[in-house]
Amino acid sequence: MQTQQSRNIIVTENLGKSVKTSSGTLHILSDINLQVASGESIAIAGESGSGKSTLISLLAGLDTPTIGTISLNGKSLTSMDEDGRAAMRNQLVGFVFQSFQLLQGLTALENVMLPLELRGDKNAKNAAVALLDRVGLSERLTHTPRQLSGGEQQRVALARAFVSRPAILFADEPTGNLDSKTGTKVIELLFELNLENNATLILVTHDQTLANRCQRIIKLDAGRIV
């Protein structure tokens, strides 16, 4: 049992999230029990409004649950305060978003350097240059997001996600804003990098083909795993 638990990098028990609205309490997520093994790739699929984004934000420690517990790498995320969760994200987690979420004022290189700079890593620039080279953007280091296409922006976001060598990568609809050809290229790159880094991948998508590339699919409907 102990061995099994230590291999699970994410564990949730009876996880739930509800919000109070003028017409009563709205249950966004209920009874989510989940174990994700280290290095596993999981797709969270479901219709719009099924609670995918809420689940990923709880798992990543971006938000707090109303009920239940989450442990990340053996540590209880739910018992941590906001600063504790921030430290956990900094050490353990990488993100890729549908809307890229690059800092508009920063160049591609500076965007990628940022997570390492936050850690105080002196080698930030070299690592960022290497990773941008890896995603095929060595010629676009000094370009700002506005000067890059959607696919290029998402590649910068991938480089930023992997530059800090995260144990877990959360990807929220990473191809949602891209055409299918570019989307496919980005997904290829994402899986390659994930493999190279031996990271656990939690991928939110409503694209069945993409979901099928993961080892396991968790389907959500009205906030519950089905």
Added chain:
Amino acid sequence: MKPFGLAVRLLWRDSRAGELTILFLALLIAVTSSTAIALFSDRLERTMTNQTAEFLAADMVISSHATIPESWLEKAKQLNLAQAQTAEFSSVLIENDELLLAGIKAASDLYPLRGFLKTTTSDYADEAIEHKGPEPGLAWVEKRVLSALKLNIGDPITVGEKKLAISKIVTYEPDKQGDIYSLSPRVIINKQDLQETGVIQPGSHVHYFFQFSGEQAQLTEFKRWVKPQLNLAQRILDIHEDRPELGSALNRAERYLGLSSIVVIIISGVAIAMATRRYTERHLDATAILRCLGCKQNEVLWLFISQFLVLGLLTSAFACGLGWFVQEMLFKLLRNLLPQSVANPGWLAVFFGMMTGMTILIGFALPPLLRLKKVSPARVLRRDLEPLPTSAWLVYGLAGGLVGILIWRYTEDLNMTATIFCTGLVLLLVLGLLVYLILMLARRSLSSIPLNWRFGLQGLLRNSRATTSQILAFTITLVAMTLSFTVRSDLIENWHKQLPEHAPNHFALNIFPEQLPGLQTEFKDNGIENSQFYPVIRGRLTEINNVPVQKIVSKDSQGESATHRKLSLTWTEKLPEDNKIIAGTWWSPEKKPEVSVEQKLADSLKINLGDKLLFVVGGQQLTVTVSSIRSLRWDTMKPNFYMIFSPGTLESFPGTFLTSFYLPENKKTYLNQLVKHYPAMTILEVDLILKQFKTILSQLTEAINYLLYFALMAGFTVLFSAIYSTLDNRIYESALLRTFGANRSLLRRTHIIEFALLGLVSGVLAVIISEGLLFALYSIALHMDYHPTYYLWIALPLIGTFALGLAGCWGVRHVVSSPPLQVLRNF
């Protein structure tokens, strides 16, 4: 994380991306203005103090009825203070069988330490400026001495036992002292001749003036050292007390400088607050990403605060240089009006400017910045997750507290600060609430109005809270500009009023009662405008409520000096013009013996209504009841009295009459005729004092004008940059409307309606708040009459409407001219 290095790098990256431009501009205006005004005020004040020191002929004067201890002079010498002395006394001169009571002034070699004397040698010769008095053996006399004693230049004149040669006619001496009634025709001699005149005997009535000049620090030290050692008959002269007409003009000008500083600081503060608000809103996403990447809440906050501090320090350093340049330019513009030597700029003022800049930055930028701390990392997934706004108490409390401290610092009056601050705050809160309610109500009537009006109004109603704070910000800026403008106009108008073109420039004293009807007729026949004739009876105040006055007064006070000399008492039926009863009533119908006391003297002597004052007049005792306390204006060049008695009280005592009159330059010869007809009458010419006073007023007026232009310029720059800081959402929404097919003219009309309404409401609120504050300021701080400024009620809403309308439409102009996709992509 190494926050500081990262902060600097992020700051650099932000500045390159143009995110800091508006904030930088706001801060630049704040620090440049505060440094320029701090430097300008400091230099102007010191220049004016130097200049007004000329009225004392020194930086500091100790007046005494006897010589002062040698150790005092020794101490002044140790402190490197230059010293001069004058001794003044009355003496009867007899020449050519004529008698004249003259005022003799024996001056030491270095007299005057500040300012100059003016002399001439004949009626037709030009006046010469003299920086020292006559050499031993010589005497300079006023022209009246020559005519009264039938003497000419070069003739001998005997003062006491000493025969001196008259070498010059003195036409101006800088330090004609206080009690003008004792002024007699002047004779100036060298102090070395004083002993030989034999006039000074034990018990003679001599007034000594020990004059000092030097560096401010040494003067202050000397003053502090000497003050506790002064005896009852000695006092330090002060420009504010001893030349009240100049003192009050300077006081008001100093207050205006203070007001300008506050105005500029408030305007800049508003700009910084709005720019930071925009900065915060534009950094919500970046903060969410930083938080998502593992930045802790306090680290995020520290990251941004460090950036602001670095930005503040760099901008402040640059702005200090710019402020220095601006005040140099202001002084260059004023060069022709200011005295030859202008005080050097002080480093302390630069430092103060910089500190002010940083304080404004922290006070006004910190509250909006705190919002970033509350950004949820989940915003990276859901952009609609807005952090809660910083508590309104904190936002307005910190900024308000800062403004309160600044007002207090400049006014140094807790009561006044509280009144101004509370009036402003209450008006702002009440009107802010009112605007919010009106916006909420307006929402209901939206559906029934034309489309462009609906879009325009929707722009304001969408976020009532943000619109209210924008309106209040613009209102505050407009109020600040209005205060600066109105106070300046009224101040200058007030000065012009107190010194109209035909302000009296001569005093006629020692008019005997029997001469009065003749003189009145003569003035009338010659078309001379004169003020009222007042009886003058000399008397001494000895007791207040049966307690000797010496026991009541504090040392070195105005009251103390009043108890040492005879006062000029008068009586009159009617309250003199420019006098105002501030407590009690003018004469009671019972015709009791009553007196009306001047306010400052009453304060100093702790005199209250109903007190019994005992005067000794002509050897007789006279008890009167205080029926009123009066404020009066010393700066009108009309006779003024500390004590005015009720009719029927003083008539039985012997006295003379006094008046002041205006005589134009080309009618000066009439004075000789007047002196011939009334030889006992003393004429005092105050043209030069008046001229000097007018020069100072015009210098102050010009300086104040430039300050106003500067404040207005800062105000308009801020209004424009503040409008820019609110444009992001408007541009985005307009671009969206265009994608849905809104044509350019609809958008233009919408923008005009939205911004013009914003300006109109701000303008109307600004008028109401300005009038409230002006009332508080005038009645409490500046002691001027308040009257509503009617044109403001039209001008301010119009200015608000046009300025904001134009600035807003200019700011969003490219939304209507660029392809919408291009605009949207940039968001």
